[in-house]
Amino acid sequence: MGRIANQKSTIRLMIGMYCSANHREKASAYRGDKLCGDCARLLEYALTRLDCCPHGEAKPSCRQCKIHCYRPAEREKMRSVMRYAGPRMMFTHPIAAVRHIISELPRRIK
Ligand SMILES: [Zn+2]
Structure with a gap:
């Protein structure tokens, strides 16, 4: 499975x-x-952002990315999602790859 x-x-x-x-x-x-x-729209938006990521499969972690591709409203909603799901996901899905991704995402949207 690719990064995207x-x-x-x-x-x-x-x-x-x-x-x-x-x-x-x-x-x-x-x-x-x-x-x-609301969440369906947020998901749609997030998936579109990933599709539009100019780095494609060579994409660095979002934390390192210089492109601020989320609009403020969506970034704010995604922060709430990460705050809630991040820690729970670490617990229920203790997969190295997942943990790695989670560690990258919150920093990116803070
Ligand atoms: Zn919802």
């Missing part, structure tokens, strides 16, 4: 964790991995 694909699946997982824990009542149609409207 890897990061996409990680982001999808984290937003899913955050949404199910924080927006369950808002998302009345919440089922399985279904996201509420």
